[in-house]
Structures are given as structure tokens and as C-alpha cells.
Amino acid sequence: MSKYRIEIRAQSGLRSVVQISWLCGLLLSIWSWKVDVITYQLLLQILGSLMIIGFGGFWLVTHRHAQRPLTFLLSESGKLTQMPDSGIQWQVSSDSKLVGPFVYLQAHDRFNHQQRMTNWLAKDQFIETDFRRLCRVICRCQRANNMNPV
Incomplete structure (x- = not known):
């Protein structure tokens, strides 16, 4: 993977x-x-x-002051790990949405499912290839959830 x-x-x-x-x-x-x-x-x-x-x-x-960019490692299965390692591993949720040039990213803690991370992200916050990868992973997670309903 x-x-x-x-x-x-x-x-x-x-x-x-x-x-x-x-x-x-x-x-x-x-x-x-x-x-x-x-x-x-x-x-x-x-x-x-x-x-x-x-x-x-x-x-x-x-909210316009310069902040350091957030860096994540993203696997094809939807696993997110913040760099430098924050100790929390996130899983992209099937509730994430793609809305034109925006992404509603929803992820939960992989182990206890208690913590949630939700964020509206715009296309211009990413490099083009990173945005497409994230969109592909979200679509893959949504398809996986539709095949295996809870």
C-alpha cells in the first residue's frame, strides 16, 4: 500500500x-x-x-496570518498520519464530501473513534496532484462503505 x-x-x-x-x-x-x-x-x-x-x-x-502548512501521510485506504508524528492516526470517513473546488474532510481516530476532525478545504490550498489524490481516496472510502454497510 x-x-x-x-x-x-x-x-x-x-x-x-x-x-x-x-x-x-x-x-x-x-x-x-x-x-x-x-x-x-x-x-x-x-x-x-x-x-x-x-x-x-x-x-x-x-485568520489570514501565515501559518505553517499541515503535512500528512495519506494511504490509499484513507489512513492519515500527521507529520511530524502527533500520535493520532486518522481514518478518512465515508461522510467526507467533494463539492466542486471544496472538500469537506471528515476523519476519525482509527483506534477509539471518539475524536473527529472536520475541515472545509479549498482546492487552492493543495498542489494539484495532492488534491486529486485526496479526492480519489475520499471516493474510494465512500465506495468501500457502500459495499459494506454497517
């Missing part, structure tokens, strides 16, 4: 675009209210907008 070294970069342009779009949607929903439905509506809309902009800006700034 071969193992691949997968590197996940911390920063993602796609993820930032989705987050900014989400914030714009929230702002639009606040400003699409009918006029004068609530007393002090304009004040509430301004305060809500400032809170969304403040929280969103804080979130984007604090």
Missing part, C-alpha cells in the same frame, strides 16, 4: 471569497427589510451592519 505526502497550505483565496460573499449576503439581508416596520429600524440596521463588518473584518484579518 503506497503512501503519499499531502501538504495543506493555511491560506486560501477561494475560502476568502466565500467568506466575503457570505458577509455581503448578511448585509443585504439586513438592508432588504421593508421601510419603517420596526421602531428605530434605521438605527438597528446601522448597528447590525457595523457588527457584521466589524466581526467579518476581525475574522478575515485574524
